Amino acid sequence: MNLKETLLAIVRQTLEEAPPQTLFRPEDEAAILKVKDVALQAKEEMVKGFYDTLFSHPKTAQVFREGERPAREKTLEGWIERTFSGPIDEEYWLLEAATGVMHLSRGVTFAQGGVMFSWIGEQVARRASSSFSPEDVLAFSLAWSKLTALILGVTQAAAGFAMMQAIGQGSGLEPALVQRLAAQGMSELVEGWRASLR
Numbered sequence: 001m002n003l004k005e006t007l008l009a010i011v012r013q014t015l016e017e018a019p020p021q022t023l024f025r026p027e028d029e030a031a032i033l034k035v036k037d038v039a040l041q042a043k044e045e046m047v048k049g050f051y052d053t054l055f056s057h058p059k060t061a062q063v064f065r066e067g068e069r070p071a072r073e074k075t076l077e078g079w080i081e082r083t084f085s086g087p088i089d090e091e092y093w094l095l096e097a098a099t100g101v102m103h104l105s106r107g108v109t110f111a112q113g114g115v116m117f118s119w120i121g122e123q124v125a126r127r128a129s130s131s132f133s134p135e136d137v138l139a140f141s142l143a144w145s146k147l148t149a150l151i152l153g154v155t156q157a158a159a160g161f162a163m164m165q166a167i168g169q170g171s172g173l174e175p176a177l178v179q180r181l182a183a184q185g186m187s188e189l190v191e192g193w194r195a196s197l198r
């Protein structure tokens with residue numbers, strides 16, 4: 001399997017692990033696409049607000065390199081266009097998993113990514129509420145929570161794979177062995193935590 005096939009297999013497995021009735025469905029995609037014009041009209045304003053927020057806080061500002069902001073604004077614009085145009089298909093999940101791992105490798109945390117997803121969702125929901133029904137805004141917000149929970153989920157799965165590969169390369173151990181050792185070590189560790197936290 002090449003890298004793309006491997007990541008696709010990880011994405012598929014992650015999506016299969018969740019109960020199907022809870023997954024992102026065509027009606028969720030429709031709820032997001034319904035407010036597309038609102039999101040695209042507010043794109044530039046949102047991109048500016050997004051990076052103003054990240055640059056106003058030292059712990060997020062420190063992630064960026066000198067002069068990087070214009071490039072990041074362009075990639076976020078592209079992300080908004082892609083997400084609000086669809087399709088939310090396997091290629092989308094794959095792209096999100098890879099992008100998520102790129103973020104982690106730059107030191108962006110899940111918490112930082114997660115809150116900024118919520119930030120974008122809130123910006124769109126607030127603007128949509130002046131021209132859409134409360135039902136449409138609710139449907140969008142629920143779909144957005146699912147979408148972003150799954151983006152974090154596929155990112156976590158792809159990051160686990162990347163970490164095992166990296167430890168394997170650094171240590172000379174087979175990644176599958178690293179994974180077994182990590183899983184075994186974790187259950188022992190957690191037993192210890194149970195004992196000390198109760």
Ligand code: HEM
Pocket residue numbers: 054060061063064072075076079099102103106108112113116117120
């Ligand atoms: C809603 C959450 C976010 C979205 C949708 C988003 C979107 C993106 C996209 C599409 C890219 C380009 C990836 C590529 O090269 O293909 C990117 C890169 C990047 N983002 Fe974000 N981002 C988010 C949150 C954040 C946060 C919270 C930070 C920092 C605290 C951040 C910092 C970066 C950095 C440093 C890169 C460059 C990664 C690299 O190629 O080295 N992003 N982002």
